[in-house]
Amino acid sequence: MRIATWNVNSITARLPRLLAWLESTGTDVLCVQETKTTAEGFPAAELSELGYESAVHATGRWNGVALISRVGLEDVVKGLPGDPAYDGVEEPRAISATCGPVRLWSVYVPNGREVDHAHYAYKLQWFEALKAAVAGDAKGSRPFAVLGDYNVAPTDDDVWDPSLFVGATHVTPAERAALADLRGTGLSDIVPRPLKYDHPYTYWDYRQLCFPKNKGMRIDLVYGNEPFAKAVTDSYVDREERKGKGASDHAPVVVDLEL
8 A cells, every 4th residue: 555645835736746646656545735725626526537535624725635545535534623723713734534444644734933923832732732633543453644744854864954943943842842742642753765865855945956955854754653654665755756847845755555
């Protein structure tokens, strides 16, 4: 079974590439973030022509998540129990479903913006809600994983130059502690194996030639419970999909399992 996560940075803008990628990779389930479309505007019909069902949680603002599956979508849950609101709005940042033998979450963790910003406090509150939502499944016997754009680099090795991020979000002790607390529910970090580069980054800014210079971060993560981790046979970042015109600023992270 092949499962992937991808922040597409607008599914409308990325649709031709997305459809071609699904066909060429044979992905069974794709967790999508930053759809930037409404549920009604989501390209469910185009995906259905390839044999995929879609579950979408989106409002058309600068977020939105989805699960795309050709092995079934059952028991879909949109949002988190006790989902915190930002500026009075509960943003569509999490969706879960059972896809064949696995239970999956697609998550888009708030960015945080700046350490002294209200969005940073919201980010930490959101992590607490996520931890509470997944704790039961994380300890269960069914393969289970939380995939998505976490907007946190777990360690300094996951940032191309840690000295440039001192005092910035994505690397603060509080954010990394939130990740550690999430892992503490019974999840482990399924780290992609290095291919061309030593560090398997997943995000590169569009500016300043960051991708050609490999000035990236690993913020798109796969956190799986023990049954999920034991089934993993391979994992990698598909850097090729970050290349060329019309690419997202994130690359897909792919995990293969023997189930």
